[in-house]
Structure formats: C-alpha cells, structure tokens
Amino acid sequence: MPNDPASLSHTDRRIVSRALNYQAPWLDPAEPVTLCHLLRAAGRNGDREEIAVRLTELGYVVPPAGQLASVTDDDVMMISRDGDGLQPWITPEDHSFRGHVLSVARRLELPPAVIAARLAELDFPAPDPGSFPDEITDADRDLARRRDGGGRWIADDDPVPLVHVLAALERQMPKKPQEAASAIVAACERLGRLGYRVDPGAAEVTADDVLLVSRELDGQAPWLPAGDEPVPLHHVLRFAQAHDRDPNEVAARLGRLGHHRLPEGPLVDSVTGEETELLGHGWGGGGRTWLAQDDPDRFPHLVAVGAATGKAPAEIARCLRTLGFTVPEEELPARTTESDRPLISGRTLAGAGNWLSRTQPVPVGHILHNAHARGASTASVLARLTELGYSRLPAIPDLRLTDDDLPLISERGDGSTPVLGDTVPYGRLVRAAAATGTGPREAAVRYRELGYTDVVLPHGPLPDSVTEGDADLITTDTGWLAPDEAVPVPFVVRRAHAEGIGPAGIVRRLRALGFHDVPDALPDTPHPADLVMISEGAKPGGDLLPLTGVPAHHILRAAHTADVSPYDISRRLIALGYTPEVAPHPDDEVICSANGDGRAPWPWGSEGLGHVLLLAKVLGRTPQDVNARRAALGYGERQLPDAGGFEDGDMVLLSENLDARGPWLRWGTDPSWKHVLRAARITGRDPRQIVERLRLLGHAADVPSALGVDDLVLLEVMPDDPRSVDTAGILSVATRTGRSPAEVAARLRELDIEVPDLDYPARRPAPRTPRAGRSV
Numbered sequence: 001m002p003n004d005p006a007s008l009s010h011t012d013r014r015i016v017s018r019a020l021n022y023q024a025p026w027l028d029p030a031e032p033v034t035l036c037h038l039l040r041a042a043g044r045n046g047d048r049e050e051i052a053v054r055l056t057e058l059g060y061v062v063p064p065a066g067q068l069a070s071v072t073d074d075d076v077m078m079i080s081r082d083g084d085g086l087q088p089w090i091t092p093e094d095h096s097f098r099g100h101v102l103s104v105a106r107r108l109e110l111p112p113a114v115i116a117a118r119l120a121e122l123d124f125p126a127p128d129p130g131s132f133p134d135e136i137t138d139a140d141r142d143l144a145r146r147r148d149g150g151g152r153w154i155a156d157d158d159p160v161p162l163v164h165v166l167a168a169l170e171r172q173m174p175k176k177p178q179e180a181a182s183a184i185v186a187a188c189e190r191l192g193r194l195g196y197r198v199d200p201g202a203a204e205v206t207a208d209d210v211l212l213v214s215r216e217l218d219g220q221a222p223w224l225p226a227g228d229e230p231v232p233l234h235h236v237l238r239f240a241q242a243h244d245r246d247p248n249e250v251a252a253r254l255g256r257l258g259h260h261r262l263p264e265g266p267l268v269d270s271v272t273g274e275e276t277e278l279l280g281h282g283w284g285g286g287g288r289t290w291l292a293q294d295d296p297d298r299f300p301h302l303v304a305v306g307a308a309t310g311k312a313p314a315e316i317a318r319c320l321r322t323l324g325f326t327v328p329e330e331e332l333p334a335r336t337t338e339s340d341r342p343l344i345s346g347r348t349l350a351g352a353g354n355w356l357s358r359t360q361p362v363p364v365g366h367i368l369h370n371a372h373a374r375g376a377s378t379a380s381v382l383a384r385l386t387e388l389g390y391s392r393l394p395a396i397p398d399l400r401l402t403d404d405d406l407p408l409i410s411e412r413g414d415g416s417t418p419v420l421g422d423t424v425p426y427g428r429l430v431r432a433a434a435a436t437g438t439g440p441r442e443a444a445v446r447y448r449e450l451g452y453t454d455v456v457l458p459h460g461p462l463p464d465s466v467t468e469g470d471a472d473l474i475t476t477d478t479g480w481l482a483p484d485e486a487v488p489v490p491f492v493v494r495r496a497h498a499e500g501i502g503p504a505g506i507v508r509r510l511r512a513l514g515f516h517d518v519p520d521a522l523p524d525t526p527h528p529a530d531l532v533m534i535s536e537g538a539k540p541g542g543d544l545l546p547l548t549g550v551p552a553h554h555i556l557r558a559a560h561t562a563d564v565s566p567y568d569i570s571r572r573l574i575a576l577g578y579t580p581e582v583a584p585h586p587d588d589e590v591i592c593s594a595n596g597d598g599r600a601p602w603p604w605g606s607e608g609l610g611h612v613l614l615l616a617k618v619l620g621r622t623p624q625d626v627n628a629r630r631a632a633l634g635y636g637e638r639q640l641p642d643a644g645g646f647e648d649g650d651m652v653l654l655s656e657n658l659d660a661r662g663p664w665l666r667w668g669t670d671p672s673w674k675h676v677l678r679a680a681r682i683t684g685r686d687p688r689q690i691v692e693r694l695r696l697l698g699h700a701a702d703v704p705s706a707l708g709v710d711d712l713v714l715l716e717v718m719p720d721d722p723r724s725v726d727t728a729g730i731l732s733v734a735t736r737t738g739r740s741p742a743e744v745a746a747r748l749r750e751l752d753i754e755v756p757d758l759d760y761p762a763r764r765p766a767p768r769t770p771r772a773g774r775s776v
Contacts, residue, residue: 001026005026007019008058008174010022011158012054013072013172014041014057014168015041015051015054015055016058016060018547020040020089022138023350024721025066025572027658029060030161031061032060032061032062033055033060033061033063034060034063034122034123034484035063035068035071035121035122035123036079036092036123036124037056038041038051038052038062038063038068039071039075039076039079040079040120040278042076042086043076043731045469046155046417046657047127048071048122048559049065049068051147051640052068054758064221065540066127069511074108074110074118075083075118075122076121077104077107077108077547078104078108078115078118078119079119079122079124081100081152082083083100083104083107085101086659089225090124092123092125095155095156095157095696096128096151096152096154096155096156097116097119097124097126097127097144097151098144098147098153098156098194098196098337099144099152099154100139100152100153101115101116101126101127101152101460102132102136102140102141102144102194102604103141103153104502105136105473106136106137106138106177107142109130109322111134111135111737112129112133112136113130113132113134114130116128116129116131116132117129119585119745121182122557123292124543127195128195129154131195132194132195133193133194136194139591140190140194141193141353142168143168143187143190143194144191144194144196145168146164146573146722146742147167148167148341150162152626154196155331156196157197157434157570158197158198159197159198159203160188160196160197160198160199161199161201161226161258161400162199162202162203162205162213162257162258162567163223163224163225163226163227163258163698164215165184165188165191165198165202166184166221166223167185167189168187169184169187170221172219172311173221173642174219175219175235176212176219177207177208177210177219178207180207180219180312181206181209181210184202184205184210184585184601184606185203185205186554187206188202188203188205189203190438190551192605195252197475198776199258200256200760201256201257201258202257202258203530205257207219208243208330209253209257211239211243212239212250212253212254212257212558213254213257213259215235217235217238217242218393219319221703224259227258227259227260227261228260228261229261229262230262230263231259231262232290232292232293233263233282233292233293233323233324233325234276234279234290234291235265235290235324236251236254236262236263236267236273236293237251237267237271237278237279238275239473240270240275241271241272241273241275241276241442244267247268247269247270247271248265248266248267248269251263251265252266252325258573261481263293264293264324265324267323267324267622268322268323268565271323274772275319275323276309276318277305277309277677278305278319278320278323279311279323279508280305280313281289281301281304281305281308281421282304282487283300283304283341286444289304289646291302291320292328292360293324293325294325294327295505296325296355298326298354299319299344299355299358299389300331301342301670302327302336302346303314303333303336303340303341303375303388304336305337306333306335306336307337307341311334311574312334312335313332313333313335313336314332317332330389331389332389333387333388333389334387335466336388337373340345340384341387342370342373343370343381343384343385344356344388344389346415346417347417347418348365348366348370348418348486349363349365349366349417349418349421350411350418352421352422358388358389358391358404359392359402360392361392361422362385362390362392362394362395363394363421363422363576364394364396364420364421364422364450364451364452364453365409365419365420365421365422365488366419366421367381367382367385367394367396367451368396368401368405368409368419368450368451369394369406369409369419371399371400371401371416372400372401372405372406375400376400377398377399377400378396378397378399378400378451379489380487382396393653394422394735395451396450396451396526397449398452398665399449399450399691401416401450401657403449405446407432408432408446408450409450410427412437413428413431413432416767420452420458422448422452422453422454423453423454423455423456424444424454424455424456425479425480425482426440426456426457426458426474426480426481426482426483427449427474427479427480427481428472428474429443429444429455429456429457429473430443430466430470430471430513431468431471432446432447433465433466434466434467434468434471434530435466436754438465439462439463439464439465439466439611440457440463440514441457441460441462442707444457456482456483457483457514458483458484458513458514458515458516459514459516460516461514462513463512463513466513470509470513473495473509473510473513474510474513474515476491481515483515483516484517485517486517486518487510487515487517487518487519489519489522489534489547489576489577490534490545490655490754491507491521491532492507492518492522492574493531493534494531496526496529496530497526497698499650500526501745502522502523502524502525502526503530503576504522504523504524505521505524507519514637519577521749522575522577523572523575523576526738527563527572529558529561529562529564529569529572530572530576532557532558532561532562532717533545533555533562533573533581534573534576535577536554536579537554537557538557538558538561538562541761545578545699547577547578547579548577548578548579549579549581550573550579550581550633551581551634552580552581552582552599552633553634554706555569555573555580555633555634556592556633556634556635556714557604558606560602560604563600563601564602564771565589565592565593565598565600565602566592566602567584567585567588567589567592567631568589570582570583570584570588570620571584575686575775577698582632582633585629586742587619587621587629587630588633589674590615590617590618590619590673591619591630591633592628592633594607594611594662595614595661595662596611596614596615596617596618605635605636606630607633607640607662607663607664607666608654608664608665608666608667609638609640609641609650609654609664609665609667609697609698610625610650610651610654610655610660610664610665611664612627612630613638613646613650614651614660614661614662617651623638623640623646624640627640636738638667641696641697641698643693643696643698646698647693649683650693652679652683652701653679653683653690653694653697654697658675658679659710665699667698668698668699668700669699670702671699671701671703672720672721673703673704673711673715673721674712674720675706676690676691676701676703676707677703677707677708677709677712677715678712680709681709681712686707687703687707687709688703688705691703704750704752705750706750706751708753709746712749713737714733714739714744714747717732717737718733718734722753723753723754724754724755725748725753725754725755726755727756727758728761730744730745730748730755734764734765735765738765740760740761740763740765740766741761741762742760742761742762743764744760745758745760
C-alpha cells in the first residue's frame with residue numbers, strides 16, 4: 001500500500017476501499033485505478049477530479065485527465081444499480097449485466113448496444129454490444145427481471161428455465177393451453193433475441209406441457225416449483241391417467257422441461273382412474289390432500305381413503321406400493337368409516353399436530369372428548385382405537401361424559417377444544433373448582449373419576465372453596481403457575497398492580513392456595529410506579545428487569561417516567577427484592593431534585609455547575625462530593641473547573657435569571673452579552689470581570705472590549721449577540737430606545753456589529769403619546 005489504510009482519514013479510507021465501505025479489500029497500488037471506481041466514489045454529485053487528485057497524492061495511478069473529462073451524467077446513471085445515479089452501484093463481479101443494460105437503455109432511451117459499449121469503456125465486463133436488438137420495450141426489460149427473489153435480473157450465462165418464463169407471463173397467461181404454449185414459445189424467442197440462452201425444454205413447450213407443469217393440471221398457476229424442488233409422484237400419476245400416458249414418459253418429459261428431482265423409479269407403465277382415487281383425500285381441510293412418495297402421515301391417508309372408497313386399508317396399501325409409494329407392511333384395520341376421522345385427528349389437543357401417532361400414548365382428554373362427541377361410552381372409543389391399531393391407550397373407567405363434564409376437560413373451561421391431555425394443571429383445577437363451587441381437592445376427585453391420573457395438587461392444606469379471582473391470580477401469560485416452583489417477584493408485582501393492592505397481599509393469597517416458595521417481606525402498600533420500575537427501559541409490558549444489579553440509569557429513567565424521586569425508586573426496588581448497583585443514601589433525594597429541596601421536579605439530565613453548587617450549599621458538602629455522587633447516580637461524569645475555589649456569587653453568575661436558582665447555565669455553554677451585562681449590573685462588577693469569572697467556571701464567555709453596562713438598553717431589544725443588524729433593525733432599536741438611528745448605528749459599529757453603510761438620521765424619535773384611559 002502507498003499508505004497504510006489505518007493511518008488514513010475516514011474519507012481517504014473510503015476511496016481506497018474497493019467496495020467504498022472503508023474496509024478491505026483495498027485498491028492494489030500496482031494496478032491503475034479504474035474509471036468505474038472513480039465514478040462510483042464520486043457518485044452523482046461528487047467531484048471526480050478532486051477524488052482523482054487525492055488518489056494521486058496517496059500514490060495511486062488514476063485514468064488520464066482527458067478520459068476523466070469525457071464522463072457524463074449518463075455514465076453515472078449507467079453504473080448505478082437502479083439507473084438513477086445513486087447507490088448502490090454495479091460491480092465488475094455482477095453476473096447479470098444484460099438485464100442491467102436493458103433497464104438503463106429504457107431509462108435513458110438509448111439503444112442497448114450503446115449502453116453495453118459504454119460500460120465496456122468504463123471497465124465493466126458488459127455483454128457484446130452486437131448481441132442486443134436495436135430496440136427494446138418495457139416488456140423486454142420485465143422479461144429479464146428475476147421472479148424468485150434471488151437478485152434483480154436473470155443471470156447472463158445460465159440457461160433461462162421454464163419456471164422463469166411462466167412467472168414472467170403469469171398475469172398475461174392465456175386461459176387456453178394452446179394459446180398459453182404459444183405465448184411461452186414467443187417469450188422464449190424474445191429472450192433469445194435479447195441475447196439469453198433458453199433452456200431447450202422451455203423453447204418447445206406444447207399445450208400438454210402447460211397442463212403438465214400446472215399443480216392442478218389445468219394449465220393455470222400455481223405451477224410446479226423450480227427445477228431443484230421435487231416433483232410429487234401423485235402429480236406424475238394423475239397426469240398420466242388423465243392423458244393415457246406412461247408415467248415413465250411423463251417423468252422423462254418433466255425432466256426435459258427442467259425438473260430434475262423426479263419421483264424414484266422405475267414407475268408403473270400405466271395407471272387407472274380407480275387407482276388415482278387412492279392418491280388423495282379430503283380430510284386435511286382447505287382442499288384435497290395428496291400422498292407424498294414417502295409420507296409420514298400414510299396411516300391417516302389409508303383411513304381417509306378407505307372411508308371414502310369403501311376399500312380395505314390393506315388393499316389400498318398394496319395398490320399404493322405397486323404405484324411406487326413407500327407404505328410399509330403393518331397391521332391395519334379391516335375397514336374404516338367417516339366416524340374414524342375425529343378418533344385419529346390430533347386437533348382436539350394443543351400442539352399435537354394434525355394426526356395422532358399410533359406409536360405414541362393417546363391422551364385421556366382425547367378419549368373423553370370423542371366419547372362425548374359420539375354420544376358413546378369411553379369403552380367403545382377405546383375399543384375402536386384398538387381396532388385402528390392404537391395400542392398405547394389410557395386406563396379409563398367405562399363411563400359416559402355429561403354436558404357438565406365437558407367444560408372440565410376443556411383447556412379454556414368452556415367445553416371447546418383443545419382439551420386437557422393427560423395432565424390437569426393446578427391452575428386449571430382451581431378454575432374448575434371455582435366453576436363448580438367446590439374446593440381444589442373435591443375437583444381433583446372428579447378429574448380422577450374421569451380417568452386423569454396426573455392431577456397437580458400442592459402439598460399441605462388447601463382452601464375449602466375458591467373463586468374465579470383465585471384462578472385469575474395464578475394464571476400466567478403462557479398457562480398456570482406451578483405450585484412446586486418458585487413464584488417470581490415480577491409476577492407478584494404485576495398481579496398486585498392489576499388488582500390495586502400491595503404485593504404482600506398477593507403473597508398471602510398464594511400461600512392460602514398452597515404455594516410455598518413465594519417471595520418474602522414484600523411491601524403491604526401498592527405503588528403506582530411498580531410496573532415502571534421493574535420493566536426494562538421503564539416501559540411496562542416490555543422485558544422484565546433482572547433482580548440484581550439494577551443500573552443507575554434505569555432508576556433515573558423510571559423516576560423521570562413516573563415523576564417520582566430516584567431515591568424513592570431505589571428504596572421501593574429494594575423493598576421488592578431488587579438490588580440496585582448503587583445503594584440509596586438519604587441525601588440522594590436532595591441531590592436528584594431540581595431545586596435542591598428534595599421535591600419534584602426530578603431532572604433526568606445534568607443541570608449545570610450552578611446546580612452542583614446549590615446542592616453542595618444545601619447539604620453542607622463539597623461540590624466535589626456532590627459531583628461524584630451525581631456521577632454514581634447516573635447523571636454522567638462531569639469535570640469540575642479549576643476556578644481556584646468557588647465563591648458565593650458564582651451561583652448568581654451561573655443562574656440564567658441571575659437569582660442563584662435554576663434554570664442554570666448548561667455545562668460549557670457560551671453566555672450571551674446580555675447575560676454578562678445583567679450580571680455586571682446586579683453585582684456592580686465590570687463586564688470584563690464577569691467574563692473572566694465565567695471562563696474560570698467553564699463557560700467560554702466573550703464580549704467586545706467597548707461593551708459597557710449602559711449598552712444593555714440596546715441589547716435588551718435585540719437578538720442575542722448579533723453579528724450584524726440590517727436597516728430595519730436599526731430603526732426598530734432606535735424607536736424602542738428613544739435614540740436616533742445615527743446614534744444606534746454608531747454605537748453598534750463601536751461594538752463591532754456590522755451595519756449597512758448609510759447616512760442615518762440624527763433626529764431622535766418623538767416621545768410616544770400615552771393611550772387614552774392610561775396614566776402616564
């Protein structure tokens with residue numbers, strides 16, 4: 001490198017990085033800088049010559065000045081990816097220059113050959129200009145646009161697949177297959193004239209091919225997916241049967257059309273309509289569900305097809321194996337009916353999937369729900385499931401569910417699905433007890449009578465009765481509190497806030513309900529800011545704050561949001577079981593207050609040196625102590641100025657209203673001339689003494705050498721620290737101060753304030769006549 005990039009300025013690092021992103025890879029000093037790099041670095045509004053000069057100074061070889069001078073605004077548009085002269089830019093590594101040429105040609109209304117030739121001159125690997133037609137249309141450009149989300153334009157060198165042509169023509173695709181085939185062939189021919197290579201199969205599409213590549217075999221979208229996606233076996237068989245073709249020939253034709261993941265073969269040489277009826281069923285909802293070649297849901301398929309056709313599942317399985325489907329030899333029921341559908345469906349259970357597995361245990365709730373739905377006994381449901389091949393069944397007493405029992409097994413308690421599987425959570429048990437007017441133990445007895453063996457109950461005494469409020473109390477965002485797990489502090493605080501009581505009241509109710517691992521010693525009284533202070537970012541409803549290491553800046557944010565003292569926030573958090581990074585101190589209430597009185601308002605940011613001096617005076621502590629404490633409390637580090645000690649009058653100088661109270665001059669701000677003169681008038685000191693003291697206090701004050709306290713009359717009616725005043729301003733000041741325009745202009749010039757060079761009137765304005773009805 002001519003210069004180490006790490007030693008270069010931010011701007012220089014950008015222009016020597018190949019991607020203009022301030023990072024390696026860097027330009028090679030042994031190679032001349034390309035014209036396209038200069039164009040990209042300058043963009044539409046940058047100075048190309050200036051960048052070239054800077055690269056030369058850095059040791060790089062740039063294009064000759066004459067070549068750089070030949071660049072036009074059109075060139076900049078040509079190298080921008082969107083053709084608008086703005087980032088992002090095309091790069092020599094792109095693989096879709098042909099589409100870019102077509103797009104820019106349409107935008108600039110130039111022949112594509114001209115665009116391609118110019119890009120080549122700009123050191124881009126553009127396609128041969130002779131490979132483009134003389135004229136193109138918007139439709140040509142759109143034909144080259146990718147439709148699969150993999151980039152903007154189709155690749156220059158890869159054959160264009162049929163799926164791209166189908167996607168490009170989707171909105172204009174004719175309804176009739178023959179006309180659709182003609183439109184596809186015409187589009188392929190047009191792609192060829194634009195210089196693209198088209199997949200041979202796409203260029204010879206027939207009407208039958210249009211039907212073949214459509215998912216519903218109707219010649220319309222949706223189409224079979226791209227060539228690297230598998231073609232379903234049922235699709236091949238259905239087309240073969242509908243058109244009296246050999247399935248192997250159909251698969252071969254799909255391969256010719258660009259589909260490479262074909263069903264494993266060899267396939268049967270023919271298929272009948274009766275056989276294709278076995279390939280799909282209507283039990284899936286939302287249309288027909290087709291069997292995949294190696295389908296994990298083959299058993300539900302056999303049951304559904306058996307119910308629809310009246311055929312035995314074993315016979316269906318043999319036929320499907322003959323057709324090429326993977327259907328293992330296994331025990332199957334003799335017959336199936338439509339009533340078997342809910343028995344094998346998993347939709348009664350939360351998270352169970354569409355179908356119950358024959359290798360997994362069947363939940364109790366599934367049996368009970370189906371028994372009630374069929375108006376049958378649980379024994380008959382168990383018997384039918386056994387016939388269907390389900391062997392892992394629960395031991396349930398033979399009973400018939402009543403309408404009163406149905407809400408008990410419902411997760412929501414309203415009789416709907418999903419139902420409780422094998423476990424009755426304690427919260428659900430409490431909800432059931434509240435609904436039936438019993439206690440948790442009595443409700444547990446009824447669940448066990450229904451066949452549930454995993455009924456969650458806490459150890460120890462439980463209440464004889466519960467309410468809906470008790471059930472609400474132990475409800476969480478994802479389910480129910482577990483009685484054998486620790487109850488989190490944030491849960492207690494949120495429930496207490498929702499009910500308007502102190503957290504200790506929630507803990508007592510949880511203990512009465514059998515929860516033992518609950519937070520101790522929480523406050524009895526509610527606090528309106530509880531949710532604010534336990535939430536990240538002081539935003540209730542968001543993420544919860546960790547119990548340990550509560551940062552100081554969070555306490556300040558919570559105090560600002562809730563309009564509460566940071567000291568109170570810290571103490572409340574400790575009472576709730578949280579540990580702040582900085583332990584609260586009683587002085588914090590004063591230190592965090594705006595007026596040093598331990599009362600609101602509670603500023604969030606740093607108020608200025610005057611505020612620190614006020615707090616130090618109120619607390620009888622040094623400014624250094626107060627400043628360090630404020631830094632620890634999250635107000636930020638501030639370096640106190642070396643003023644040779646602080647004086648009693650400093651607070652007056654540092655207060656905006658010169659009354660030793662807030663608001664204060666902010667750290668490092670430049671006081672106005674008015675402030676200096678007002679301070680001089682109040683203190684009786686010379687303005688230059690005020691300036692010197694303010695500088696020692698960290699404020700870059702400055703006033704003209706001629707400025708005096710008498711000038712305050714002028715400045716009070718003017719903007720702060722004017723550098724120039726126009727004629728209208730001079731006349732306004734003269735009118736408001738009773739001076740002549742000439743006097744005003746002369747004094748302003750003495751104060752180094754620029755005024756128009758005019759001959760101003762020396763006559764003073766006449767005194768104003770008092771308005772009628774007012775005393776003079």
